Amino acid sequence: MPGTSFIIVGGAIASDVHGKNHHRDGTFSAHVSSMQILLGNGECVDASPSEKAELFHATCGGMGLTDVIVSAVLRLKAITASDILETRIKAPSLDAVLEAFDANAASSYPVAWIDCMARGTRLGRSVLIRGRACSEGPLAVQQVKALEVPVERPSGLLNRTVARVFNAAYYGRACSDAHPSRKSFESNFSPLDAIAGWASLHGRPRFLQYQCALPKKSGQAGLRDILTRIGQSQLGASLAVLKLFGDANANPVSFPMRGYSLAVDFKAEAAAFALLDVLDGIVAAHGGRSHLAEDARMSEATFKAAYPRWQEFEEVRARGHAHGRFM
Template structure:
């Protein structure tokens, strides 16, 4: 059968297995190289291989300590399931990416980050231990104290150190399911960056950025910050049910859009309307957690907007010392090409967390491009700009980077590759991405 990631590119011929228990999983590992797959929300080919293992049956929550907020759960449990079970009890994810349809194992393997990386770090910061099945079929408990080396390679190791079976993560206490949001309309890139720095103390921050704008409007953005609302900060009606929010996610894209639907003109018009409508909103407001953290989850199957050919996501991080000129060069390259990104997100990041963590102190820009020749011609140029400014790339979003580009931008992976070869892991765990990138 053929499988793809969320970007629907590339499509890979694979044998798909769905083991029911650890014994069946160990037998599959003994047969040769494979990669584990959770919800398939990695954009490219990091959860695809000639042999792909669906971890959907490893989906039980095992235990919760209300004193510490520690949850023990199997790797196939989704972040959305964690929220549904524990938000009504006053607990929320310490770190969440932009979708709740991610498995616990996938969040650890990619060491995902969220809108609070600058203030609280990545997902792995809140992982206490991992049970990992290795190439010999044996299970090891890995933590910062026990099998620490393997623990640190697994955070952000893209599933290439073994199969994550279960983990202990720490949730955070919250008084409501609402976010106090501040919205800032930034007329250009410099204003957006100034807004980020001025609101650095905010727990959550991000910006939608217009990649089609040119001239004096280059990089005009809507910057949003947020804090968890206390019960006292809610309206009287909401205080009675502080964890109850309106339904989120009832819409669905029923068919693949035609290829011509997303073109430079339609992207430019959408971006201008989006900017103006948000610029008119009150600066201070209260939002339910869903629209704030997971705006795209409100539209199921939204990847079909890009048509059958799919799309590619480009996500880089540029260090603080070169962030303004690097981001400006990227935006200028996009506007010159005419390949405007329909969805573009800018975030401030804090220091690197784990050994293979994607973030560094600086700014990350995530961009979606429809799969066509204009995009294919542009992305190598964006690679070079990132390299020239000391940046690097997020493998959970990558679907087409070259091995040479990875080596030049992120030498950490060379040591990882050596570790996999010397330990025999390379012969047991491999993805289409790891083969493409020489990992």
């Protein structure tokens, strides 16, 4: 599951979304047994990893550019309780949080909040949240009424200074605790869903999210370079998430690769777009790529370098009559 529950199955497949458990369980498409899809010529066909496999893999992560997903068969995991046990671990630096990820790789749902504003010896300080499913307890969906953000925030509210204060307070309040606490799966998987209209906290213009993946080999150096540039900028970044990725899959334009994923929110202003051009260069230099589902600005050259199987993807689109139909 991605970081919100407000999704549809077709969109989850087309974006090949990932969750906190990618290092163990892969992307959403790894749990799709088959699909019925509508091609650009009006033909409806079945596709799976063994039947029309090229079309199946191109559809998974293909951003809706291949066909229309009519229906899908999913493989689900049986659970006996709906709560998650959370353990929080404070990591004072980037090196420390990456070591914590390795030490907790057996955990089902590890994710880290990372302070993108910290510099010097505190660069990359984080709070790693380790989760695992409860074996006993309630088995129910929590009907939680989301808190409403009452008014549109002033455009300058979430600035660099506010972001620094917020991040310092969040890290300072976090407590490393060997004793896990019980949380509902909703609050663990989708914490921001509890705040209706939370995006308006950014004011106008709203925000954009930059999400990149970096390979394990160069991930530490790449993350250090990215965090250094964000810290040197005049932009505020108050919400950033770091995840551990497992192996890439067979889908030609799927996002994850073995290594790390960093997602950062910025206000959608000119300075942010300029910074992201710089970050694109850093990500490319370290052999990484940006997430197509989070992107609205990637250049053609950046896309083709990051997704070298793009020609194979285009050939599948051509055979499926997608050109001129899905854009």
